[in-house]
Amino acid sequence: MNPDALPFDADTMLTGLREWVECESPTFDAASVNRMMDLASRALVLAGARIERVAGRMGCGDCVRATFPHAAPDVPGILVMGHLDTVHPIGTLEKLPFRREGNRAWGPGILDMKGGNYLSLEAIRQLQRAGQRTKLPITVLFTSDEEIGSPSTRDLIEAEASRHKYVLVPEPARPDGGVVTGRYAIARFNLEATGRPSHAGARLGEGRSAIREMARKLIEIEDMTTESCTFSVGVIHGGAWVNCVTTTCTGEALSMAKRQEDLDRGVAAMLGLRGSSNEVQFKVTRGVTRPVWEPDVRGMALYETANGIAQGLGYTINPQSSGGGSDGNFTGAMGIPTLDGLGVAGAGAHTLDEHIQVDSLAYRGKLMAGLLMALA
Numbered sequence: 001m002n003p004d005a006l007p008f009d010a011d012t013m014l015t016g017l018r019e020w021v022e023c024e025s026p027t028f029d030a031a032s033v034n035r036m037m038d039l040a041s042r043a044l045v046l047a048g049a050r051i052e053r054v055a056g057r058m059g060c061g062d063c064v065r066a067t068f069p070h071a072a073p074d075v076p077g078i079l080v081m082g083h084l085d086t087v088h089p090i091g092t093l094e095k096l097p098f099r100r101e102g103n104r105a106w107g108p109g110i111l112d113m114k115g116g117n118y119l120s121l122e123a124i125r126q127l128q129r130a131g132q133r134t135k136l137p138i139t140v141l142f143t144s145d146e147e148i149g150s151p152s153t154r155d156l157i158e159a160e161a162s163r164h165k166y167v168l169v170p171e172p173a174r175p176d177g178g179v180v181t182g183r184y185a186i187a188r189f190n191l192e193a194t195g196r197p198s199h200a201g202a203r204l205g206e207g208r209s210a211i212r213e214m215a216r217k218l219i220e221i222e223d224m225t226t227e228s229c230t231f232s233v234g235v236i237h238g239g240a241w242v243n244c245v246t247t248t249c250t251g252e253a254l255s256m257a258k259r260q261e262d263l264d265r266g267v268a269a270m271l272g273l274r275g276s277s278n279e280v281q282f283k284v285t286r287g288v289t290r291p292v293w294e295p296d297v298r299g300m301a302l303y304e305t306a307n308g309i310a311q312g313l314g315y316t317i318n319p320q321s322s323g324g325g326s327d328g329n330f331t332g333a334m335g336i337p338t339l340d341g342l343g344v345a346g347a348g349a350h351t352l353d354e355h356i357q358v359d360s361l362a363y364r365g366k367l368m369a370g371l372l373m374a375l376a
Helices: 009-019 031-046 108-131 154-161 210-222 260-271 297-312 329-332 360-374
Strands: 051-052 063-067 077-083 097-103 104-106 138-143 163-166 177-181 185-194 229-238 248-257 281-290 319-322 355-357
Touching: 009 031, 009 360, 031 051, 031 063, 031 108, 031 138, 063 210, 077 108, 077 154, 077 329, 097 355, 104 138, 108 360, 138 154, 138 329, 154 329, 154 360, 163 329, 163 360, 177 297, 185 210, 185 260, 185 319, 210 229, 210 281, 229 260, 229 360, 248 260, 260 297, 297 319, 297 360
Parallel strands: 077 138, 077 163, 177 319
Antiparallel strands: 051 063, 063 138, 097 104, 104 355, 185 248, 185 281, 229 248
């Protein structure tokens, strides 16, 4: 069946997606993430799926695993994998309300990646309505902590992926409309500076500020950036009283590299950082790491299938390796044919300008439907 014949309607899809977008679901608010999982679970059940709710851990929300009826349910099939947590804190809707202007629609998480998850579900529904049966069984896995590196779900993701033949990840499309066939390695680090307390007004000279030490290290860390490995500090917490010299300051840093060996060198450099004097301490501990996912023959064959479908729909999708890790890092690194960046087109992810191109809900939905039908 030609997926172009399926009656995807972007306006109707946007109406359904709006409910998902207006259910704010920041990673660190497990209850809010679970409310989003409730919405998704209901939609999946209505689409005919059998739902399994996987309890969250490490303070994160639940995950949802959905399987659809198939004549050969035990054959390794297609895993459609996405996250429903966002970086936007509760209350972002006040600054970034859902709205539409022409072919653009805004809202927290609409691009990364509720739009892609929603179009994937719509692709499954469209195939069902058309009476089309896929050659392989389909599983959908919605997770709850991708935006913090998937510390509580990596084992679940890898276990589920190992039972499948293909993995499709509807993260946002690349700026040129392309898809992702590989991703860079990413490492997170926890930073802690320790100084010496004193009264900032009466005995300032006796203290050693942890905030000042963190400021020094922030510059040192970011100045380590090269073309092969980048470093950035994105979180800092320190101080409680302005009249106290701060004893402790903590932070989080991120490093990204195109090659694993470059990241390994970056990790070693980070772990080797020390305090700038004997009067202060600076400690770096390693956090979550996403492995390099390098394009391989089977992954590129999956891409060629997708590009053939896209060309039949009247456009071309370019393959590319990308920064900004996803859970595709894990499955691609496992050697499972993985295609990422299959979601909606748009821009402004992680900002107050996050938006999608509304028409991409339909034409990217058709691409997903075509892939689900073609893979064998």
